[in-house]
Amino acid sequence: MEKYSKKFVALHWIHALILLFLLIGASLNLPDLPEVSGDLKPFKMHIIIGVVAIFLLISRLILVTKEPKFKLYDNSKEILVKWNHRLIYLVILITGASGIAMAKISNLGEVAVFGAEQKIYSGKSDTVELFANIHDISTKILIALIAMHIIGVVLYTIQTKKKIIKRMWF
Ligand code: HEM
Numbered sequence: 491m492e493k494y495s496k497k498f499v500a501l502h503w504i505h506a507l508i509l510l511f512l513l514i515g516a517s518l519n520l521p522d523l524p525e526v527s528g529d530l531k532p533f534k535m536h537i538i539i540g541v542v543a544i545f546l547l548i549s550r551l552i553l554v555t556k557e558p559k560f561k562l563y564d565n566s567k568e569i570l571v572k573w574n575h576r577l578i579y580l581v582i583l584i585t586g587a588s589g590i591a592m593a594k595i596s597n598l599g600e601v602a603v604f605g606a607e608q609k610i611y612s613g614k615s616d617t618v619e620l621f622a623n624i625h626d627i628s629t630k631i632l633i634a635l636i637a638m639h640i641i642g643v644v645l646y647t648i649q650t651k652k653k654i655i656k657r658m659w660f
């Protein structure tokens with residue numbers, strides 16, 4: 491069976507772990523952004539790891555163009571799989587960009603990551619709220635796409651007995 495390169499495989503699994511950590515960790519533990527003022531420390535780790543996830547996405551988008559193009563699925567499945575992958579990349583981008591917009595506009599990043607004075611945090615203005623909503627919705631779409639991806643891999647393996655996981659392993 492043809493395989494993805496070792497570099498791409500490593501990136502897939504590191505990125506998967508980081509995204510799951512962000513999605514599960516933030517859904518369970520991250521408080522809502524304070525309306526006016528409040529403790530911004532809980533956001534520090536999320537922002538730093540979120541930015542790492544964006545850099546990993548960019549590396550992946552660059553590397554994917556050099557990976558082999560597999561033809562394993564029949565045509566209708568091929569289109570579904572391709573769009574699932576494309577949408578995963580796109581939605582990670584929207585999630586990351588909306589997070590950065592929120593942090594930039596409200597000065598959350600300056601305060602929580604770089605230790606600037608709390609008073610420069612501008613609170614949850616309408617624009618910040620808009621990006622928070624985009625961030626929230628896109629994370630839910632991402633969870634659904636990842637669930638489809640994992641269920642798809644498992645079902646395909648059971649139905650066809652082709653171990654596609656080997657393509658994404660070292
Ligand atoms: C956060 C979790 C995950 C994300 C975001 C993710 C994302 C992706 C993406 C975007 C691709 C396409 C690579 C390309 O562009 O060609 C891919 C391929 C693949 N992933 Fe995942 N993945 C995740 C978790 C998993 C898990 C848990 C499994 C194991 C069940 C898995 C198995 C695979 C396999 C086997 C492929 C190759 C499929 C093929 O070539 O058709 N992934 N993944």
Ligand code: HEM
Pocket residue numbers: 509512513514516517520521522523524533536537540541543544582585586588589590591592593598599622623625626629
């Ligand atoms: C692609 C990477 C990212 C993922 C998967 C992710 C995921 C999440 C999730 C699941 C939540 C909780 C949503 C909710 O339950 O309402 C959240 C909230 C939040 N995220 Fe991210 N995030 C990412 C990147 C970022 C980045 C880069 C920043 C900032 C630079 C950021 C800033 C925030 C903030 C401020 C909140 C709280 C929003 C609110 O009060 O509604 N995130 N994120």
